[in-house]
Amino acid sequence: xxxxxxxxxxxxxxxxxxxxxxxxxxxxxxxxxxxxxxxxxxxxxxxxxxxxxxxxxxxxxxxxxxxxxxxxxxxxxxxxxxxxxxxxxxxxxxxxxxxxxxxxxxxxxxxxxxxx
Numbered sequence: 001x002x003x004x005x006x007x008x009x010x011x012x013x014x015x016x017x018x019x020x021x022x023x024x025x026x027x028x029x030x031x032x033x034x035x036x037x038x039x040x041x042x043x044x045x046x047x048x049x050x051x052x053x054x055x056x057x058x059x060x061x062x063x064x065x066x067x068x069x070x071x072x073x074x075x076x077x078x079x080x081x082x083x084x085x086x087x088x089x090x091x092x093x094x095x096x097x098x099x100x101x102x103x104x105x106x107x108x109x110x111x112x113x114x115x116x
Contacts, residue, residue: 018064031070037061 018038025034038061045056069077089095096104 016064020064022061025066030068032068032074034067034069035063036065036067037063 018036020036021039023034023036025032027033039059040062042058042060045058046053049056085095
């Protein structure tokens, strides 16, 4: 026997799948505390106008869960995520940064840009 105990796995009755739209948090003496949130559009007010006024829509953000990680676990998760990003990009191509996406959106909205 290797000295490593047998591990049983199970899913918590509180398990849920979250589509993460953003994260925020901070570092303290415990490690990292991070809140993951989802968001969706509230369009009721926009639909009440004629023509539809998209500037009357709102975004609702919902804090879904808080994760608290020790520095060692934080580093482990970081390495795991880096590996998953590499695997994803190998299969599907480079993931653009948020800044690259914003620059593309600005270029699409410029009057002199050609939308093809």
